[in-house]
Amino acid sequence: MNAKQPIKIAILAMGGEGGGVLADWIVDLGEANGYIAQTTSVPGVAQRTGATIYYVELFPAEQARADGGRPILALMPLPGDVDVVLCSELMEAGRAVQRGLVTPDRTTLVSSTHRVYAIAEKIAMGDGRADHNNLLAHAEGAARRFVRFDMAQVAEDNGSVISAVLFGAVAGTGVLPFSRAQFESTIERGGVGVKASLKAFGAGFAQANAPAETEQPQAAALRPAGTARDPQVRALLARIEKDFPVAAQPVLVEGARRLVDYQDPAYAQLYLDRLARIQQLPGGDLQLLTETARHLALWMSYEDTVRVAELKTRAGRFDRVRSEVRVQQDQLLAINEFMHPRLQEICDTLPAGLGRWLLRSGLPRRVVEHFTKEGRVVATSSLGGFLLLYTLAGMKGWRRASLRYQAENGRIEDWLERIVAASALNPQLATEVAQCQRLVKGYGDTHERGLRNYETLMDAVRRAGARLAPATLRELRDAALADEAGKKLQGALQRLALDAPLQQAA
Amino acid sequence: MAERSFVEEVKKLRLGAGETFRGEGILAVTKALLESGVAYVAGYQGAPISHLMDVLADAQDILAENGIRFENSASEATAAATLAASVNYPLRGAVTFKATVGTNVASDALANLASGGVTGGALIVVGEDYGEGSSIMQERSHAFAMKSQIWLLDPRPNLPSIVQAVKEGFELSEASKTPVMLQLRIRACHVHGEFTAADNKRSSFTIGEALDNPRRDTGRIVLPPASFVHEQEKVRERWPAAVQFIEERGLNEFFADGTDDIGLIVQGGNYNTALRVLERLGLADVYGNSRVPLYCMNVAYPVVDSEVLRFCRGKRAVLMVEEGQPNFVEQNVAAILRKAGVDTQLHGKDMLPVAGEYTAAETLKGVRAFLELYGRLQPLPAPVKPPKVIPLKPLAESVEARPPGFCTGCPExxxxxxxxxxxxxxxxxxxxxxxxxxxxxxxxxxxxxxxxxxxxxxxxxxxxxxxxxxxxxxxxxxxxxxxxxxxxxxxxxxxxxxxxxxxxxxxxxxxxxxxxxxxxxxxxxxxxxxxxxxxxxxxxxxxxxxxxxxxxxxxxxxxxxxxxxxxxxxxxxxxxxxxxxxxxCMLNKQRREKPLARKAAAEGRKVVRERFGVDSDTCTGDHSCIRLSGCPSLSIKPNPDPLRTDPVATVMDSCVGCGLCGEVSHAAVLCPSFYKAQITTNPSGWDKLCERVRSTVIGALQRRAARKSERYAF
Missing domain, CATH: 3.40.50.970 (Thiamin diphosphate (ThDP)-binding fold, Pyr/PP domains)
Incomplete structure (x- = not known):
């Protein structure tokens, strides 16, 4: 009794991504080519950044005439009963699978692989991103055919929008009974941005049958060492090669490169001195060495005012901004930095003694505080702004004498001591201690909060000693990154009975 | 200026008899109002009937041609009170708002209107914001219809049925001197379909005539003793008149009656879902030819006793498909059967969900259970799950909710x-x-x-x-x-x-x-x-x-x-x-200003666009800025630094340069990573000269710094 059925198409998109346009195109495609078409959706508040499902059904009008009936078309998809699912983004493909709209017996799933991160992923204090590969694997497993590529990229390359690329991709799959020409004339009838849409459509059409791209590029790769001209740098590289295990060398090279850039080759030698000590620890744990190398490089290149000024004034940075904000050849670009140097940052930059004096002084301190109450906008692209930051960056030579350097250096030494002490108990625990550097990041209040969490964890390490399992420390670190108020961390510490001072052993 | 312009769609409102109208459900309602000869329309916007108000606003010349007064009411109460024009005069009027929140606000006026009754047809079009994506509490408009005695239409969700319901609604209202409510579920409001149009009609009686010859009838005013009379009149006169009209005109539909001794009673709005479910179960075809008898209630209230009895008598069992709770109709049908001594087994919320939207999947489950109980279907064999070769993490761990949020650049x-x-x-x-x-x-x-x-x-x-x-x-x-x-x-x-x-x-x-x-x-x-x-x-x-x-x-x-x-x-x-x-509102501002800027740039005039950016080498990946903003354009991306793992903040090209990112980084003392880029299209000669001077000096200094650091590069 149910041999004749409509073609059922679900579109999952977020507000403003053109899901409605795509649905309208499919309706028009059907109506212009002898089909009875119906579509509906529930936009509501979903149009404000929420996710929306558009649902389309197509039924051949000729068939209906021959049978003397009028098809009853549904207003919402029935799980397990959908022919084509189109998704404008990868997590939406995951949602389609989760809702049971994608089934291996019949569903062709066409999805872009780019990500538009959900708010929960974005607000995490560390890395809250969903597992890309897990989404792909589930989609792959659920669909009869899974056509996927980065449609945001294709859309951008062709100066159009994702809906046009998706329309091209679904045409390319050949799952709908319409010719390419029929698809294209639909876009032409729409009459808006026709040229760009057709171009993006063509690109999507071609990509639909191209082999699926391999997994998304993971984290940025470590760059191997090139040839060094400077003898001091050559000595550095030679030392890495001679004194450290091959497997650890890429991280050390990157670390050394960072610190030479940050300060000078001597600073990178200090880096290697510190790592040599870690390497010589009994046990010789490779992971401990590489993780310490990574975090030590980051800590030693802490972002002070001088560093920020240096990074902001570089030619490479200007080029990067130009490309990021897509400045065309004949357009002019002005760059304005939002900075808020406060008393603390100013004292940090001064020679240690002077900085400390200013911090403790009366009137001078209040004067500086008064003038730093407001944030400042510095136009790096203007002569005045550039010269200000350029001069600041030139103070690099004095860095070692600054108050901040003293403070950070003390903390680094203290951290290394803790790693050494922990490694005597358990190299794994030492690795976890090394990774706690990740908590210290940001500027101003954020930095203070991170530092506080870091100190809390170090305190727990000190007090628990050998009782502390490496996994527990990892758990505490994750808790510290769970919320700004530190509720999760407090809870975890209480659960582990690490919050109250331990009773001193008799 | 409304978010969406309906200038194109409005042209469809001029279609004449025999022409095919293609478009959205809510637009079809507008056309049906014109074909019904309304004298006035009013309403308060809200999903899913905002489009109706926007269409009317864009169609003011057509309304004027037909002598129709159109009001953007201050509230739903205002809209409902507007229907007072139909109490004394043979003026057809329609008002619209979203339900049930709008019905709540309007209930005072609705109760007064319903008590005195109407002369001209009075139609209240309510858009139901119920189920998936709804932003309001989940309640039924049905209760308002029952308590004030307003007839409630719930047509099948296709354009011809909706249009017919509008027209018959006015007739029903006039025949029974009672206001009529037409409920449209959100998907029906937004459904795209087609119907054959009729000519637009002018109201034969005009608002001007009413004003020039005012009529009053204290019997229509809610004051004792008239109000006590109204209560009696409602049940003695208006109700029977309505039932008679509904029966004579066949507003409710019977399908495949007599083919089986079980059946489904379904609300009009749920008809398509129920039919799809039957089709999937092999008991109907795509054209709606069913092997299971159906009683489709396009009038949700009042329930017509004689029709219910006619359908149920001789049947072993019926399943009531009634969305939402309480199950007013099911209770009503139960009472009708009990009083008439009909022993047909009544099922409803024992098989279908007591609360929540009747999605296709839920309806399928309930209807299947009913058909299995009465032996029309064999139970499904328990599904065999193939063993998974590669165990995957549960999908739920990788799919996050997408709650609605403020738009890019929202001033709120x-x-x-x-x-x-x-x-x-x-x-x-x-x-x-x-x-x-x-x-x-x-x-x-x-x-x-x-x-x-x-x-x-x-x-x-x-x-x-x-x-x-x-x-x-x-x-x-x-x-x-x-x-x-x-x-x-x-x-x-x-x-x-x-x-x-x-x-x-x-x-x-x-x-x-x-x-x-x-x-x-x-x-x-x-x-x-x-x-x-x-x-x-x-x-x-x-x-x-x-x-x-x-x-x-x-x-x-x-x-x-x-x-x-x-x-x-x-x-x-x-x-x-x-x-x-x-x-x-940034959405409206951009809609207005973007085309102007584009035009100016195309004409060679100087245009400055602003947007924000984040320097990934100074961003440490804490995302405080996002926690204080949540802007869709402020997102994250993989850290380009091989030593770091946490993603860095990034500003997408959709940024409209509202300035919040900069203000926040100042006010909350966040970090120096934010920059504002000002991109000048068609710069003046002076701009270009300044730029040349600047870039010469800056370029030289940058080259000097680069030479220094290149010494140590490797």
Whole structure:
């Protein structure tokens, strides 16, 4: 009794991504080519950044005439009963699978692989991103055919929008009974941005049958060492090669490169001195060495005012901004930095003694505080702004004498001591201690909060000693990154009975 | 200026007899109103009927041609009261609003209207915002129909049926002297389909004639003793008249009756889903030819006893498919069967969900259970799950919710950013939230707002939270400009003056009722040809006696907002405080300004575009900035630094340069990673000269620095 059925198409998109346009195109495609078409959706508040499902059904009008009936078309998809699912983004493909709209017996799933991160992923204090590969694997497993590529990229390359690329991709799959020409004339009838849409459509059409791209590029790769001209740098590289295990060398090279850039080759030698000590620890744990190398490089290149000024004034940075904000050849670009140097940052930059004096002084301190109450906008692209930051960056030579350097250096030494002490108990625990550097990041209040969490964890390490399992420390670190108020961390510490001072052993 | 323009669609309203109309359900309703010869239309916008109001606003010349008065009502109560024009005069009128919130607001007027009854056809088109994606409490309009005795139509969700329901609704209203409510579920409002049009009709009786020859009939006014008469008249005259009309005209439909001794009673609005389910179960075809008898109730209220008995008599069992709770119809059918001594087994919410939307999947489950119980279907074999070769992490771990949030560049976001900053200083406050876009503040990343009691009731929601003396924190209320003019001025502001409240009310004034689609209101800054705009909220607030009023003309000024909030929360001055936070809805602003900028650039004029960016090498991946903003354009991307793992913040090209990112990084002392780029198209000769000078000097210095660092490069 149910041999004749409509073609059922679900579109999952977020507000403003053109899901409605795509649905309208499919309706028009059907109506212009002898089909009875119906579509509906529930936009509501979903149009404000929420996710929306558009649902389309197509039924051949000729068939209906021959049978003397009028098809009853549904207003919402029935799980397990959908022919084509189109998704404008990868997590939406995951949602389609989760809702049971994608089934291996019949569903062709066409999805872009780019990500538009959900708010929960974005607000995490560390890395809250969903597992890309897990989404792909589930989609792959659920669909009869899974056509996927980065449609945001294709859309951008062709100066159009994702809906046009998706329309091209679904045409390319050949799952709908319409010719390419029929698809294209639909876009032409729409009459808006026709040229760009057709171009993006063509690109999507071609990509639909191209082999699926391999997994998304993971984290940025470590760059191997090139040839060094400077003898001091050559000595550095030679030392890495001679004194450290091959497997650890890429991280050390990157670390050394960072610190030479940050300060000078001597600073990178200090880096290697510190790592040599870690390497010589009994046990010789490779992971401990590489993780310490990574975090030590980051800590030693802490972002002070001088560093920020240096990074902001570089030619490479200007080029990067130009490309990021897509400045065309004949357009002019002005760059304005939002900075808020406060008393603390100013004292940090001064020679240690002077900085400390200013911090403790009366009137001078209040004067500086008064003038730093407001944030400042510095136009790096203007002569005045550039010269200000350029001069600041030139103070690099004095860095070692600054108050901040003293403070950070003390903390680094203290951290290394803790790693050494922990490694005597358990190299794994030492690795976890090394990774706690990740908590210290940001500027101003954020930095203070991170530092506080870091100190809390170090305190727990000190007090628990050998009782502390490496996994527990990892758990505490994750808790510290769970919320700004530190509720999760407090809870975890209480659960582990690490919050109250331990009773001193008799 | 509404969010969507219907200028193209409006042309369809001129289609004549025999022509095919293709479009959205709600547009078809508009056309049906014209074909029914209405004399006036009014309403209050809200999903899913905003489009109806927007279409009417764009179709004012057509309305004028047909002599139709169109009102953008101040509230649903206003809209419902507008139907008073049909009490004494043979004028057909229609009003529209969303349900059930609109019905709640309108219920006073609806009850009065229903009591006295009508002469001309009175139609209330309610858009049901029920089920997936709904932003309101889940309730049924059915209760309002029953308590006031208003007939409730629930047509099958296809355009011909909807159009027919509008026309028959007017006739039913006139035949029974009772207002009629037409309920349209959200998917039916937005469904695209086609129907054959008829000619538009002018009302034979005009509003002018009514005014020139006023009629009065005290028997139609709700005052004793007439009101007691009305109660009797409702059941003795109007109800029987309605039943007679429904039966004679066959408003309810019987399908495949007599083919089996079981059957389905289905509400019109759920018909398509029920049919699809039967088709999937092999008991119907795609054209609706069913092997299971169906009684389709296109009139949800009143239930016609004789039809129910006709359908049920001789059947072993029927399944009532009735969405929402309480199960008014099921109870009604049960009573009819019991009183008539018909022993047909009645099923309904024992097999289908007691509460919640009747999705295709839920309906399939319930109908299948019913058919299995009566042996029409064999139970499905238990599904065999193939063993998984590669165990995957559960999908749920990788799929996050996408709660609605403020749009890119929304002027309301900085208000809540400022509230977050004040929270850091003064601790958390009780926040009484309201309905509107600003309600998104209750969701991440802001997590601000304790209760919401209804549209315009933000301030009223904090009324009790005024202690009698002692040093306490003040409650904060939020109210939108839409809610303010809807009722908040009296229910909230005037109330707080009269009751000597000490609380703070923030009125979010973005020049439109943005949440419902950007319609103009009294305080809109825009010129509107057919409406009077430009009435300042501050004046209205002072007018009802508030002394402490402050207007912030730029919400993006986070520091200013923060300071104003702090002052309002800490000032020694007693009495209600009102802070009007103004900035235009960015969605509407962009819609207006983007094409202008594009045109100017194309004509060779100088155009400066602003947008923000983040330097990934100074961003440390803490995302504080996102937690204080939540802007869709402020996102994350993989860290380009091989030594770091946490993703860095990034600004997408959709950034409109509202300035919040910069303000936040200043006000909250975040980090120096944000920059504002100003991109000048068609720069002047002077601009180019300055640029050449600048880039020569800067370039030379940059090369000098690069040479230094290249010495050590490897």
């Amino acid at each position: 976001r900085p208000i809540f950013t400022a509230m977050k900053l004040v929270e850091r200083e003064l601790g958390p406050h009780h926040v009484s939230a309201d309905i509107g876009c600003h309600l998104f503040s209750i969701l991440p990343p802001f997590n601000i707002g304790n209760t919401t009691m209804g549209y315009g009731l933000g301030s009223a929601g904090a009324a009790a939270l005024n202690p009698n003396g002692g040093e306490h924190k003040r409650a904060i209320s939020v109210m939108g400009d839409g809610g303010f003019w809807h009722n908040g001025l009296t229910s909230g502001i005037a109330n707080s003056v009269f009751n000597r409240s000490d609380n703070l009310t923030i009125v979010v004034d973005n020049s439109y009722t943005s949440a419902t689609g950007g319609q103009d209101i009294l305080s809109s800054a825009a010129e509107n040809k057919t409406r009077s705009t430009g009435h300042a909220i501050e004046q209205a607030v002072r007018g009802v006696g508030v002394k402490w009023v402050k207007t912030m003309r730029r919400t993006y000024d986070v520091k200013g907002m923060r300071d104003a909030l702090r002052e309002a929360l800490t000032t020694k001055e007693k009495g209600p405080k009102v802070l009007v936070a103004q900035s235009e």
